[in-house]
Amino acid sequence: MSGTADDVASLEQALQASRDELASLRAELEETNRGVVALYAELDAQAEQLREATELKSRFLAYMSHEFRTPINAIRSIARLLIDRVDGPLTEEQERQVGFIQSSATEFAEMVDDLLDLAKVEAGRVEISPAWFEMVDLFSALRGMFKPVLTNPEVHLVFEEPGDVPRLFSDDRKLSQILRNYISNALKFTPRGEVRVGASRDGELVTFSVSDTGVGIAPEFLGTLFEDFTQVKSPLQKRLHGTGLGLALSRRLAHLLGGTVGVRSEPGRGSTFWVTIPIRLGGAQGDA
Incomplete structure (x- = not known):
């Protein structure tokens, strides 16, 4: 009888140890799940912040590009009038300087166009018309x-x-x-x-x-x-x-x-x- 009682006690101790280990694992799993949920929530928040930042950048680029167009076009128009000698002849040095202004304005206009187009692409506002x-x-x-x-x-x-x-x-x-x-x-x-x-x-x-x-x-x-x-x-x-x-x-x-x-x-x-x-x-x- 003594041996049987000892065996039962050993089994109960082993069962309890297994229960304790299972409870510990369950607690660890729950803690891990909470951590994963918190991580996903943080990632979602960061993704939203990134989306908002990208949207703000695209809007800023689009706004600034539009605002730049008016003075650029004015500079190019004035330079064209001077090159065409509408208001009189130019010296060789004046023509060289006006040519520099004209080429710089054209280059600036191309930069603005690239910025505006890039902003549209990033914002998903470019339509493909095949x-x-x-x-x-x-x-x-x-x-x-x-x-x-x-x-x-x-x-x-x-x-x-x-x-x-x-x-x-x-x-x-x-x-x-x-x-x-x-x-x-x-x-x-x-x-x-x-x-x-x-x-x-x-x-x-x-x-x-x-x-x-x-x-x-x-x-x-x-x-x-x-x-x-x-x-x-x-x-x-x-x-x-x-x-x-x-x-x-x-x-x-x-x-x-x-x-x-x-x-x-x-x-x-x-x-x-x-x-x-x-x-x-x-x-x-x-x-x-």
Whole structure:
């Protein structure tokens, strides 16, 4: 009887120990659950704060961009009147200074446009309006757009024939904006040689490329080129200012078109910037 009583007592002690351990584990689990709930609540609060901060930044950028437009347009108009000699002739030095004012105002206007567009993208206020269009028409419009600014006789802007690229169903204005940024940068950083614009098809994707024979970009800068406010440090960059927003905006616009962007470059040999988008945005069906 004694042995049986001892066995029962041992079992009861073991059972109680298991109960105590289970209660301890349950308490730890409840404490962990409370911590997880608190963490989720904190993350939700931080996400809301981040959303509000992003919204405020976008509203601020949009407001300031709009406010800047009026004085910029006034400066450009006055500079144009002076360049056209509406109020009389200019000396050579005066013409040089007015030209500097005009180019600076134009550069400032481009910065404001980039800021406004970036603010719209971040706020989700950019609408994509896809439609069928021909590559020839897009290249023709870009050629005409850049013809007035090709003032350097040592640089040639070449548009290759699209070849086997079919009609595309996408937003040609957004695509044109991306290519304009690429071409503008290429012309800016190519003292001599050529800037070549082309397109090639790979299955259901089309890649547009802008290649130049300019100064090129060091490898350490390639990974951050498409980030906000990123600029390449080079002797030429010191003379050509900008916000560094053009490429960041191009990347975001490409994503809206279901595409990607990229760059290849070698210092002293030039650069190639590209954007790849689907032939049919969103898998659109219909007669191409």
